[in-house]
Amino acid sequence: MIIDAVQDYYSRDHAICYGCGRNNVNGLHIRTRWDGKEGLFRFWPKPYHTAFPGVVYGGLIASLIDCHSIGTCIAAAYDAEGRSPQSQPEITFVTGTLNVTYLEPTPIDQELVLRARVKARYDRKTIVLCSLWAGGKECARGEVVGVRVLPQKSGLKAS
Numbered sequence: 220m221i222i223d224a225v226q227d228y229y230s231r232d233h234a235i236c237y238g239c240g241r242n243n244v245n246g247l248h249i250r251t252r253w254d255g256k257e258g259l260f261r262f263w264p265k266p267y268h269t270a271f272p273g274v275v276y277g278g279l280i281a282s283l284i285d286c287h288s289i290g291t292c293i294a295a296a297y298d299a300e301g302r303s304p305q306s307q308p309e310i311t312f313v314t315g316t317l318n319v320t321y322l323e324p325t326p327i328d329q330e331l332v333l334r335a336r337v338k339a340r341y342d343r344k345t346i347v348l349c350s351l352w353a354g355g356k357e358c359a360r361g362e363v364v365g366v367r368v369l370p371q372k373s374g375l376k377a378s
Contacts, residue, residue: 224251224290225290225297226240226248226290227241229241229309233309237282238282239251239289239290247279247286249287249290251290251335253291255298256336257336258295258347259332259333259334260333261332261333262283262331263329263330264279264331268327269327273327273328274324274326274327275326277321280319280359281317281319281361283351284317284349284361285314288349289312289365291335291336292347292365292367295337296312296340296367297310299340310367311367311370312366312367313365314364314366315363315365317361318361318362320360320361324358325351325353325359326353329353329354330353331351331353332351332353333352334352335348336349344364344367346363346365348362349363
């Protein structure tokens with residue numbers, strides 16, 4: 220079980236993502252907390268995250284679902300292997316597919332809650348279902364296929 224956000228354990232080289240990288244000063248700083256069954260993340264949109272008055276921009280919603288789901292893939296993989304995210308080798312996933320369904324406009328003036336669960340795990344792919352809630356209403360839903368990458372001397376390679 221991970222108490223802190225899984226992104227807190229990303230290596231310095233991998234912590235630069237616009238969505239979830241702690242080392243990206245302009246990023247969204249998505250922080251996925253894993254309880255063994257579900258990834259949870261809370262986010263307050265800023266006024267500049269607007270699509271039109273009072274509504275969150277859909278691209279931001281897709282980014283939140285994407286990076287939170289990948290964080291959930293990573294946390295679930297560590298959990299399945301029975302090891303800490305501080306252990307080596309580091310587990311990393313990238314997005315294979317992202318499918319977002321917008322159910323209703325997402326209000327910009329309240330906290331957004333994202334909940335993600337693993338739908339299926341395969342050798343090097345994990346499918347995650349993620350819902351984005353605002354004010355007790357589900358506003359968007361996503362399905363992400365995360366692809367585990369293997370470290371190489373020259374960088375990362377999706378497998």
